Amino acid sequence: MRAGFVALIGRPNAGKSTLLNRLVGEKVSIVSDKPQTTRTRILGVKTTPEAQCVYVDTPGIHKPMHRMNARMVDAATGALRDVDVVVWVYDASEPVGRGVHYILDLLAKIDAPVILALNKIDRLAKQTLLPMMSAFAARRAFHAIVPISALTGDGDAALEQEIIAALPEGEPLYPADYLTDQAERTYAAEIVREKLLHHLREELPYTTAVLVDRFEEPGDDGLMRIACVILVEAASQKGIVLGKGGDMIKRVGTEARLELERFFDTRLFLDLHVKVRGEWRNDERILDEMGLGKRGH
Ligand SMILES: Nc1nc2c(ncn2[C@@H]2O[C@H](COP(=O)(O)OP(=O)(O)OP(=O)(O)O)[C@@H](O)[C@H]2O)c(=O)[nH]1
Ligand SMILES: [Mg+2]
Incomplete structure (x- = not known):
């Protein structure tokens, strides 16, 4: 049995909450087409016979202009501490922006394995994927790079397999039917x-x-x-x-x-x-x- 915490981090609107809901198989976290939808850390737990993944959805990482936003970004960066696996959810359909360097710098400071989920591939010409994957692989050592569409479910099973493979061996932290910590x-x-x-x-x-x-x-x-x-x-x-x-x-x-x-x-x-x-x-x-x-x- 494998078990542990899996943080989903990334820029606002990248698809973290959509991915959380898909990985857990229930709507736990709200989704919208406006950035900065998620404002707090939200747990979603998925238990299978082989593993318990405790996913942590987080607010998008952005430049905070209000105290609320500072707390949001703290919630996201704080989730990087004490987790077993980090999934960086990246919107592959957007042009590369400055946020990439910022997140790479954040990830440089953590020891947990990092999986890069290149999301929204349903909006992408297939031939752009390979060059993008090698460009990211040149930037840091990722445990895995997995192209997905959180919206259609494409690649999600492969991502889940990579996440489980990166988790430590251990007993479940929550009862098998536990879904979320959200009241x-x-x-x-x-x-x-x-x-x-x-x-x-x-x-x-x-x-x-x-x-x-x-x-x-x-x-x-x-x-x-x-x-x-x-x-x-x-x-x-x-x-x-x-x-x-x-x-x-x-x-x-x-x-x-x-x-x-x-x-x-x-x-x-x-x-x-x-x-x-x-x-x-x-x-x-x-x-x-x-x-x-x-x-x-
Ligand atoms: N086309 C497409 N759209 C997606 C995909 N994943 C998410 N979206 C859309 O992207 C928008 C943002 O999704 P969210 O899941 O709310 O993104 P988030 O990263 O949680 O955003 P914040 O909470 O604001 O940080 C929504 O309109 C989703 O429907 C995908 O794989 N393909
Ligand atoms: Mg969200």
Whole structure:
């Protein structure tokens, strides 16, 4: 038996959360086409007869402009400590940017085996892959370089085999049916945020957060009750999130409710409120409440 922690790291939007969900086989982490979707470390555990992989999804590594972002990047770089395997998820469909050097420098400091997952190959001309693989191989010694598409599942079995081969021998750390460390109420807030991100553009994805006010298991009427507060930074943003005649927040609420009803397998009453909190991204107390972890942790 092999077992251990596997960190998924990389730039924002590279496909880390999509890959986590695929490797685990369940939706654990929310996904969006906007960068900086994941804000905290999220565990997803996959147990097979031969191995237990404890995957750690992380926020994308970027230049932080707010305290929230500094905490996000800390969560990502902190995940590199004390893990058994690192998977660097790289968007192979994007032109090579400065972020590559930064991540290579980070990886130079760690001892754990590093696997490079060249993601989004469904968007790539096949002949570009080999030169890209040799260019990366020239930069550092990778345990393996595996082309994948987290979206279609192409190459994911090969990646999983490489991950398991790189894990140390050991007994499972979690029960075989353990899936994630994410609390149900946090998951509910994340699903609401995912639906918001889907509809918002420009700066709105970055200036919104979702906090759970109330989370009640189904009572005698069989109805689960969840109340969330959507934080924005300005009154004008509140108007956008509400939409004309409230149609935007209604749509977000319906989409989130339907998904959460499936997930919790119950009928659900979902109450969403929008509140303006200027500069919440620099408010340590709110960041604590969001479970974003303190600097250096
Ligand atoms: N075409 C294609 N799109 C992908 C693939 N993997 C992920 N995506 C898309 O890329 C976008 C970002 O995916 P995420 O999984 O949220 O990326 P992430 O690395 O977790 O991003 P952050 O949480 O912001 O750091 C989404 O629109 C995904 O559907 C892939 O293999 N092919
Ligand atoms: Mg993510």
